[in-house]
Amino acid sequence: AQSVTQLDSHVSVSEGTPVLLRCNYSSSYSPSLFWYVQHPNKGLQLLLKYTSAATLVKGINGFEAEFKKSETSFHLTKPSAHMSDAAEYFCVVSVTYSSASKIIFGSGTRLSIRP
């Protein structure tokens, strides 16, 4: 069975400080992992994806995520938060087997940025 847990429903940081959004997953198969961002009244946008080529994945807007198999984690980080980073972030697990795919979204983490 597959599942994804975002450990914080809300994270608040000051502008210019680091961001850490936590995600743990469970999967019976080798998963594909993604982070998506959803700004208010806008569609979901892909931030980054884990492809198994490298455990540290770089995405758009300065975000990174590190795949840690031993910890079943895929946490999202950014060294310095910007006001425009305020949004909802979703960790996603996708498993493809035979001709089927299973896609599960986490419940989301709302990121607030304090001036």
Place this chain on the structure above:
Amino acid sequence: DTGVSQDPRHKITKRGQNVTFRCDPISEHNRLYWYRQTLGQGPEFLTYFQNEAQLEKSRLLSDRFSAERPKGSFSTLEIQRTEQGDSAMYLCASSLVQGTPPYEQYFGPGTRLTVT
């Protein structure tokens, strides 16, 4: 390439009425997904198509829901006898499935349904 589009963007309907939503994926994409998102939650998978074939349906997709992708291009999602619990944002996504995963999904802006 104009991305994934959905129509309408907003729909208000009375309980018991039928509604139909349309999704136009990115033109060369062979896979199309439908999700439902309620306030404060992540999108929940409903169903997906590989070309015109509907390959998987979530148990969330009751018999009041039906989806089609007749020519492997656009898709429709119909909800019959709507209930207040159907009020949500309905999201469509598409992807190009070829080679090895992962297959990135591109999302449309969604259709917000309000059932009164």
